[in-house]
Amino acid sequence: MNLLIRLLISTLAIVVGAKVVPGxxxxxxxxxxxxxxVLGLLNTFLKPVLQILALPITILTLGLFYFVINVFIIYLASYFVSGFHVDGFISALIFGFVVSVVSAILGMFLD
Structure with missing residues (x-):
């Protein structure tokens, strides 16, 4: 039941992000x-592998490369899901921030 509620919170966060972020x-x-x-599955299985492989460049950029990995995951989700379109890097970056913040705020009510 908790997983379904978290999935619905993520869905709401994605809708809010799509309304707020142009592109x-x-x-x-x-x-x-x-x-x-799809984002949940990619974040669970692919993102840790990418973070380990990109560890040297992440250290070199003082952690900023994690944002690039997050944008890549969002682009990959837009590739897999028809009806979900991302226009550019900045749009995907801001969308990731908005979805994270909205999910965190709504998730506080769950705990």
């Missing part, structure tokens, strides 16, 4: 739900 297009609530699932 992000989400067709429907169903698409946002699928994007939440």
């Amino acid at each position: 992000i297009l989400v067709d429907s609530w169903t698409t946002a739900f699928v994007v939440a699932i």
Whole structure:
């Protein structure tokens, strides 16, 4: 039940992010739900591998390369999910921030 609630919070955060950030297009609530699932899976399985592989460049950039990895994950989700479109790097970067902040705020009510 907790997983479903967190998934719905992520879906709501994705919809809010798509409304707030120009350059992000989400067709429907169903698409946002699928994007939440795909982002969750990519963040669970692919992101740790990318972070380990990119550790030297992350150290060199003082941790700023983690933002590039996050943008790459968002681009990858837009590739896998039809109806979810990202226009540019800056849009994906801001979208990642908005989704994180909205998810954190809504997640505080869950705990």
